[in-house]
Amino acid sequence: MRDALQNTCEHRCAKIDNLTVKLGGNVILDNVNLHVDCGEVIGIVGPNGAGKTTLLRTLLGEIPYHGSIAFRISGSLTKKPKIGYVPQKLQFDLSSPISVADLVAAAINSKPIWAGVSKELLEKAESVLSLFSAEHLLKRRIGELSGGELQRVLLAIAMTPEPELLLLDEPASGVDVKGLFLFYQIVDDLRKKHHIAVILVTHDLAGVSCYVNRLILLNRSVIAEGAPQDVLSDEKLVKAFGPSLWNISCLPDSISKEADNGNH
Numbered sequence: 001m002r003d004a005l006q007n008t009c010e011h012r013c014a015k016i017d018n019l020t021v022k023l024g025g026n027v028i029l030d031n032v033n034l035h036v037d038c039g040e041v042i043g044i045v046g047p048n049g050a051g052k053t054t055l056l057r058t059l060l061g062e063i064p065y066h067g068s069i070a071f072r073i074s075g076s077l078t079k080k081p082k083i084g085y086v087p088q089k090l091q092f093d094l095s096s097p098i099s100v101a102d103l104v105a106a107a108i109n110s111k112p113i114w115a116g117v118s119k120e121l122l123e124k125a126e127s128v129l130s131l132f133s134a135e136h137l138l139k140r141r142i143g144e145l146s147g148g149e150l151q152r153v154l155l156a157i158a159m160t161p162e163p164e165l166l167l168l169d170e171p172a173s174g175v176d177v178k179g180l181f182l183f184y185q186i187v188d189d190l191r192k193k194h195h196i197a198v199i200l201v202t203h204d205l206a207g208v209s210c211y212v213n214r215l216i217l218l219n220r221s222v223i224a225e226g227a228p229q230d231v232l233s234d235e236k237l238v239k240a241f242g243p244s245l246w247n248i249s250c251l252p253d254s255i256s257k258e259a260d261n262g263n264h
Contacts, residue, residue, distance in 0.1 A: 004095055012164055013038045013081070014059065028054045030221045031171055032067075032158035036165070041191050041198040043212035043228070044215035045205055047240050050219045052201040053088060056167045058086060059199070075163050081165050084153065084158030088169040088201075094143035101125050101138050107157040121213065132156045132186055148179020154187065165197050166190070172204040184211045205232060 016169050019032040023204060029051045038040050044052050057063050060083060071081040094096070104125040105117045117125070122138070129135040134152040137145065145153065151171050158166060168187070172180050191198055202208050209215065209228035217224040217237055224234045 013040075013072060014199075015068075015070045015072070017068040017070075019055075019058065019065055019069065021051070021058055021063055021065045023054075023063070024105060027220065029058070029065075031233070032218070032221055034216055034225065036197045036199055036220055038073075038164075038197050039191060039195040040212045040214070041187065041212045042216060043063070043208045044199060044201045044204065044216045044229075045237075046218040046219050046223075050220055050240075053169055055218065056085070056169055056199065056201060057162070059165075071165070076249075078205055080109060082161065084163035084166045086154045086158050086166075086168045086171060090150070090154065096141070096143060098142050099138075100129070100134075100140050100142065102146070103153065104128055104138075104140060104160070107160050112241060128160055129153070132161075133182065146176070147174030147181065148176060148183060148263050151183055152186070153173055157185070159190065162194060163196060164178060168198065168200045168202075170201055170203065171182040172202050172207065180207060184208065187211065205237075 013036055015035040017033055019029055020027065021029040032051075032055065032228055034042075041252060044055070054063060058065050059069065071078050073081050079082050081196050101117055101122055108128065109121055125137050126135050129138060132152045132155055134149065137149055137153060140149075142150070142153075155168075155171075166187075171183055171187075175183065184207065187198060187200070190196060200208065202210065209232060212228060214226060215224075215228045215231040216222055217231055217234070217240060219240050222230050223240060224236045
């Protein structure tokens with residue numbers, strides 16, 4: 001059972017009110033209202049083009065917006081919280097000689113890695129990776145990693161230094177079931193141990209429902225919000241995803257029946 005959350009204003013990490021984002025004359029997000037509390041993981045689901053990644057980039061301060069975004073850390077309002085971010089895709093040359101050690105060392109050290117990685121820095125990098133069951137990847141080249149291994153390395157970097165808000169964009173992409181299970185377990189442990197707020201964008205409706213406190217269905221605006229079992233049985237979810245939703249296994253019977261009825 002998920003531990004209880006204190007969802008009062010003083011425990012609220014981020015609060016979004018009437019958020020609207022327009023890019024190139026197109027409305028990407030329209031009057032979005034949501035919040036995430038400290039020590040809470042919320043999952044954001046929605047069809048392609050729903051504005052999920054745009055929401056994360058807006059929280060990162062990369063995209064202009066109308067509305068209000070307020071951050072409260074340890075009961076005090078702040079304009080610049082520490083934010084960790086794991087992007088949906090990482091563009092890099094698969095033939096690059098850059099190792100996991102190089103990547104992690106660059107995250108924890110201000111000096112350029114081309115100058116070399118000292119023994120002390122290497123030990124720090126290994127220590128950081130060990131928190132994410134990834135220390136054995138230290139000397140591997142980035143291009144040699146599986147999807148799940150790369151996500152764990154990126155999560156280790158996003159948590160260095162420890163953030164107050166962690167944003168995860170499609171961590172299930174390109175990751176096998178075993179790797180995904182381990183990733184979700186690590187994120188859940190981070191939430192419990194460090195009391196950080198986590199916003200997780202995903203298409204993995206069935207898998208993520210066991211690890212989030214709330215699910216939010218986003219399609220330019222918030223369509224549905226609540227406990228995972230409630231949102232997963234909401235007819236609005238069926239309408240938002242369409243037939244592609246039923247490629248995901250282990251969904252509640254009530255949804256499967258709605259899908260069958262809709263196909264007749």
